[in-house]
Amino acid sequence: MNSVIEVAALRKTFKxxxxxxxxxxxxxxxxxxxxxxLCILGPSGCGKSTLxxxxxxxxxxYEGRASVSGGRVGYxxxxxxxxxxxxxxxxxxxxxxxxxxxxxxxxxxxSRYLAMAGLSEFRDYYPHQISGGMAQxxxxxxxxxxxxxxxxxxxxxSGLDEITARRIRSDLLxxxxxxxxxxxxxxxxxxxxxxLADRILVMSGGAFQHEMRVPIARPRSYDxxxxxxxxxxxxxxxxxxxxxDPVPSAATESxxxxxxxxxxxxxxxx
Amino acid sequence: MLKLISxxxxxxxxxxxxxTLPHEIFPGPIETTRTLxxxxxxxxxxxxxxxTLLRVAGGLVLALILGVPVGVVMGLNxxxxxxxxxWVMIGLTVPSLCYxxxxxxxxxxxxxxxxxxxAVTAAPSITINIWEGVKNVDTKLVAMxxxxxxxxxxxxxxxxxxxxxxxxxxxxxxxxxxIWKITVLVELIGRPNGVGFKLxxxxxxADMRQVLAWTLLFTIIMLLIEVLILKPIERRVFAWRPxxxx
Ligand SMILES: Nc1ncnc2c1ncn2[C@@H]1O[C@H](COP(=O)(O)OP(=O)(O)OP(=O)(O)O)[C@@H](O)[C@H]1O
Ligand SMILES: [Mg+2]
Numbered sequence: 173m174n175s176v177i178e179v180a181a182l183r184k185t186f187k188x189x190x191x192x193x194x195x196x197x198x199x200x201x202x203x204x205x206x207x208x209x210l211c212i213l214g215p216s217g218c219g220k221s222t223l224x225x226x227x228x229x230x231x232x233x234y235e236g237r238a239s240v241s242g243g244r245v246g247y248x249x250x251x252x253x254x255x256x257x258x259x260x261x262x263x264x265x266x267x268x269x270x271x272x273x274x275x276x277x278x279x280x281x282x283s284r285y286l287a288m289a290g291l292s293e294f295r296d297y298y299p300h301q302i303s304g305g306m307a308q309x310x311x312x313x314x315x316x317x318x319x320x321x322x323x324x325x326x327x328x329x330s331g332l333d334e335i336t337a338r339r340i341r342s343d344l345l346x347x348x349x350x351x352x353x354x355x356x357x358x359x360x361x362x363x364x365x366x367x368l369a370d371r372i373l374v375m376s377g378g379a380f381q382h383e384m385r386v387p388i389a390r391p392r393s394y395d396x397x398x399x400x401x402x403x404x405x406x407x408x409x410x411x412x413x414x415x416x417d418p419v420p421s422a423a424t425e426s427x428x429x430x431x432x433x434x435x436x437x438x439x440x441x442x
Numbered sequence: 443m444l445k446l447i448s449x450x451x452x453x454x455x456x457x458x459x460x461x462t463l464p465h466e467i468f469p470g471p472i473e474t475t476r477t478l479x480x481x482x483x484x485x486x487x488x489x490x491x492x493x494t495l496l497r498v499a500g501g502l503v504l505a506l507i508l509g510v511p512v513g514v515v516m517g518l519n520x521x522x523x524x525x526x527x528x529w530v531m532i533g534l535t536v537p538s539l540c541y542x543x544x545x546x547x548x549x550x551x552x553x554x555x556x557x558x559x560x561a562v563t564a565a566p567s568i569t570i571n572i573w574e575g576v577k578n579v580d581t582k583l584v585a586m587x588x589x590x591x592x593x594x595x596x597x598x599x600x601x602x603x604x605x606x607x608x609x610x611x612x613x614x615x616x617x618x619x620x621i622w623k624i625t626v627l628v629e630l631i632g633r634p635n636g637v638g639f640k641l642x643x644x645x646x647x648a649d650m651r652q653v654l655a656w657t658l659l660f661t662i663i664m665l666l667i668e669v670l671i672l673k674p675i676e677r678r679v680f681a682w683r684p685x686x687x688x
Binding site (some may be wrong): 246256258269270272300301 | 583585586587588589590591592593596600601604682
């Protein structure tokens with residue numbers, strides 16, 4: 173399998189407001205193969221969005237190497253980032269026009285993905301007239317519409333109710349299977365990661381701490397007990413990292429694995 | 443409806459206040475309206491009014507041409523901001539009368555000088571508005587557009603401009619308020635016609651009826667411009683905005 177994303181010794185530092193610089197990404201190495209579904213799992217503030225910004229080419233100030241090939245890069249931001257003065261339809265048109273998708277294909281692409289996201293009836297609504305979760309779904313439609321070869325997704329389903337999120341996750345897998353996209357998917361949710369990914373990278377403190385291949389055959393069913401079992405392993409690996417972080421007031425009762433489990437599970441919205 | 447009531451209230455307050463002074467020096471609304479009507483019927487208001495409106499329009503256009511680019515540059519570039527900040531402050535501080543005098547002395551007593559004086563006075567406040575607007579541009583939307591491979595002109599036109607437009611509108615309105623006051627002043631010192639000229643003329647004759655009649659005329663025209671031109675434009679441009687209920 174040839175790789176489409178290659179990152180080597182990536183370092184990124186931000187200047188704090190007091191002038192000191194703080195390393196947010198510390199020597200990251202990452203290779204993502206064509207057509208792979210990779211999930212990056214990590215606590216808030218560990219640098220996931222920063223990494224995606226580098227991959228998307230938005231952030232060009234870093235040390236090390238980061239190269240992305242293999243077609244158009246789609247990026248679903250952590251926030252919807254819709255243009256408030258355009259309707260849902262206008263926002264999609266903006267993306268399609270910007271990416272120079274032939275006009276003849278617009279209506280087919282829009283209808284298809286709007287239907288998938290359950291937004292067909294909301295074409296003429298302005299962003300302020302739809303809910304937060306709907307806006308997030310519309311942003312997903314916009315990202316898919318332009319048919320990117322590589323799709324970067326930053327916690328896309330965190331604002332959705334579980335039922336809707338489940339349905340869209342399955343749809344996403346279907347699209348992924350059908351179009352052979354490469355997907356890098358950032359999430360806090362270990363169960364979601366286990367359901368979706370080929371491979372999970374656990375990130376914390378600006379570095380990857382664990383790599384796990386998901387040994388579950390596809391197609392997967394969301395209620396498969398194997399996913400649940402595996403997600404527990406992931407949470408354990410993830411929990412170790414959290415505990416290694418100097419988090420004040422974290423549950424630190426010695427050896428109470430159960431407590432720790434619950435603590436991290438709560439953190440990861442399971 | 444509320445607006446209408448408040449307008450009527452304003453007229454009533456005027457009427458009551460005018461009772462406190464002899465009516466030759468503070469005529470009430472009825473007397474003033476009658477005088478104004480006489481002027482209009484006599485057909486002599488139009489030249490002055492049209493000249494003033496042309497100066498207002500010319501001044502506004504030139505002020506926008508001067509003020510908007512400077513504001514945009516200041517919003518985009520830190521260094522330009524540091525350099526131009528002082529200039530804008532100076533520009534804002536110099537009294538409009540100084541600009542008018544300088545313009546007339548340097549460029550002669552002509553329309554060009556009048557419009558330059560008007561524009562230079564109004565430009566700094568327009569600049570400040572635009573500067574503010576450009577600084578408030580949501581860069582996250584720009585990043586989004588870049589991810590979607592939007593070209594630079596497309597980003598300017600479809601992402602930046604709609605965000606700055608409210609500020610341009612606000613500064614045009616704000617500028618108009620300032621501009622018509624300066625125009626009257628400029629006409630007073632250096633033009634042979636216009637509302638300001640007429641005001642000064644009647645002031646010298648100590649005819650308060652005429653002074654108030656011209657003030658009334660101008661106020662009505664400005665209100666009409668606001669209601670018939672600016673408001674509808676604003677409504678069209680900002681149709682997408684949610685209604686704010688406080
Ligand atoms: N523009 C910036 N300037 C300074 N510091 C920044 C900037 N952007 C991010 N950071 C810092 O980098 C760190 C990582 O931020 P990032 O947004 O990548 O976190 P994240 O892993 O995406 O978190 P979350 O799950 O909450 O979205 C944070 O500590 C943040 O303070
Ligand atoms: Mg983030």
